[in-house]
Amino acid sequence: MPIDVRDLRARAHERADLGEILVGGATAGSLDLQDELYRSFPLVVGLVLLLSFVVLIAVLRSVPVAVIGVVMNAVSVLAAYGVLVLVFQDGIASDALGFTPIGAVTPLIPVVLFAILFGLSMDYQIFLLSRVREAFDASGDARRAIALGLEGTGRIITSAASIMVAVFGSFALSRFVLMKEIGLGMSAAVLLDATLIRVLLVPAVLGMLGPAAWWMPGRAAAAERGSTAARPRRT
Numbered sequence: 001m002p003i004d005v006r007d008l009r010a011r012a013h014e015r016a017d018l019g020e021i022l023v024g025g026a027t028a029g030s031l032d033l034q035d036e037l038y039r040s041f042p043l044v045v046g047l048v049l050l051l052s053f054v055v056l057i058a059v060l061r062s063v064p065v066a067v068i069g070v071v072m073n074a075v076s077v078l079a080a081y082g083v084l085v086l087v088f089q090d091g092i093a094s095d096a097l098g099f100t101p102i103g104a105v106t107p108l109i110p111v112v113l114f115a116i117l118f119g120l121s122m123d124y125q126i127f128l129l130s131r132v133r134e135a136f137d138a139s140g141d142a143r144r145a146i147a148l149g150l151e152g153t154g155r156i157i158t159s160a161a162s163i164m165v166a167v168f169g170s171f172a173l174s175r176f177v178l179m180k181e182i183g184l185g186m187s188a189a190v191l192l193d194a195t196l197i198r199v200l201l202v203p204a205v206l207g208m209l210g211p212a213a214w215w216m217p218g219r220a221a222a223a224e225r226g227s228t229a230a231r232p233r234r235t
Contacts, residue, residue, distance in 0.1 A: 034107040073121040080189035161194030
């Protein structure tokens with residue numbers, strides 16, 4: 001009967017009378033790597049989310065929009081994780097991609113994808129929302145600002161996303177499962193981020209909030225109102 005590595009180590013630890021007993025091998029090494037990777041991963045995720053929130057507030061001067069940006073970035077990363085689980089853990093489309101599923105995603109992949117995809121999503125987020133912010137400052141019309149922001153960034157975002165999806169998607173044709181996971185995860189995240197999230201979800205949430213989306217508390221709000229009033233409005 002197979003014995004779990006952690007259970008074997010616990011039993012070895014109990015036999016202190018035998019001296020120090022080490023458990024090695026491929027399985028034990030894989031578990032050690034996984035434990036090391038994910039020991040600090042929640043802290044890293046928390047710090048990245050917090051820093052992203054602070055940066056978005058500084059750039060866009062809005063608490064609700066900063067919250068929206070962080071949440072939408074997280075949604076794109078989680079969507080990529082979901083695609084990886086469906087394909088590499090559950091085996092959907094494994095024949096088409098030319099690999100045999102082992103019932104799990106490589107432990108390194110979620111960590112790597114989080115770091116890369118959150119940075120890419122932040123680029124799209126700031127690029128789109130900064131244009132919406134500029135249009136709102138100029139017109140004071142929240143819905144018109146959304147339309148102008150989408151109009152001004154839509155082609156660029158779509159073009160950039162198309163190039164990245166093509167490049168990352170080519171990795172999925174590799175013979176190595178690790179490269180397939182990276183390529184499929186990144187291409188799926190960029191595709192969803194540039195279409196469903198940036199074109200539909202973000203504008204929809206901003207539209208529902210209206211002018212309240214650009215709220216800032218305390219002195220920052222007062223200074224922002226004065227700055228906006230001082231700017232000439234376009235017609």
